[in-house]
Amino acid sequence: MSFKFCSLFSGSSGNSSYIGTDKTHILIDAGLSGITIEKSLKEVDLDASMLNGILITHEHDDHIRGAGILSRRHDIPIYANVETWEAMKDKIGSIKSRNIRVFENDMDFYIKDINIQPFDIPHDAVAPVGFCFFNKGKKISIVTDLGHTNSRIINTVMDSDLVVLEANHDLEMLRGGSYPPYLKKRIMGRKGHLSNEDAGLALVKMIKGKLTHVLLAHLSEKNNIPQLAYETVTEVLEENGIRDGKDIVVGMTYRDKVSNFYQIG
Numbered sequence: 001m002s003f004k005f006c007s008l009f010s011g012s013s014g015n016s017s018y019i020g021t022d023k024t025h026i027l028i029d030a031g032l033s034g035i036t037i038e039k040s041l042k043e044v045d046l047d048a049s050m051l052n053g054i055l056i057t058h059e060h061d062d063h064i065r066g067a068g069i070l071s072r073r074h075d076i077p078i079y080a081n082v083e084t085w086e087a088m089k090d091k092i093g094s095i096k097s098r099n100i101r102v103f104e105n106d107m108d109f110y111i112k113d114i115n116i117q118p119f120d121i122p123h124d125a126v127a128p129v130g131f132c133f134f135n136k137g138k139k140i141s142i143v144t145d146l147g148h149t150n151s152r153i154i155n156t157v158m159d160s161d162l163v164v165l166e167a168n169h170d171l172e173m174l175r176g177g178s179y180p181p182y183l184k185k186r187i188m189g190r191k192g193h194l195s196n197e198d199a200g201l202a203l204v205k206m207i208k209g210k211l212t213h214v215l216l217a218h219l220s221e222k223n224n225i226p227q228l229a230y231e232t233v234t235e236v237l238e239e240n241g242i243r244d245g246k247d248i249v250v251g252m253t254y255r256d257k258v259s260n261f262y263q264i265g
């Protein structure tokens, strides 16, 4: 009986994570094709037909591409807030009315034995959210696609056992890279994405809780390198007296492959 998590893939090219218990199986976002997601689930011995729900953080394509197909093919409910439903409904195609589920930010709800708390995050989508998940005293949180952190977000996730946190870009790579100026500005903006350094600084605050595992997520393909993200974050942690492998375990998610499979509790 444990709380399970893995990232199927993560990055600007597409995002989807699995969270589950023995009874319950949930996807968070479905940002690549239905077939790709089904294949990734098979790698961790799961079948898409077992899914009890697909939760959507926000309507950007890298989070919703496969959601409609999976819902139609396997009769899976999709959960999003009303603003996100409005923004994504034309992109994901027709969904059976019984599979259209609406949550409210800051109002928790259950899918079977998993309690879910959606909370606002600052990002340039209509009503983007992060999620906290609870089962048997354990807590897993997902916070990606946010331009900055604030004390409300830190407090919301800080007593998690595992946090999936965005480390989107290296600032120097982004500044010196090939993206057009408007896009660089968007990514660096208050409603854009967290840099590696931002992620490290956020973690220093979060770690004051019982946090033991963090997974770095949503890495940019063009403006980041996994090793650089890892090194920047662990350097910021070390500067603050926090050691990887001792005080916290820093893990990675990948753009094109499934992460480690975590079992908590």
Ligand SMILES: [Zn+2]
Residues within 6 Å of the ligand: 058, 060, 123, 125, 145
């Ligand atoms: Zn986004």
Ligand SMILES: [Zn+2]
Residues within 6 Å of the ligand: 011, 012, 015, 060, 062, 063, 145, 218
């Ligand atoms: Zn995204």
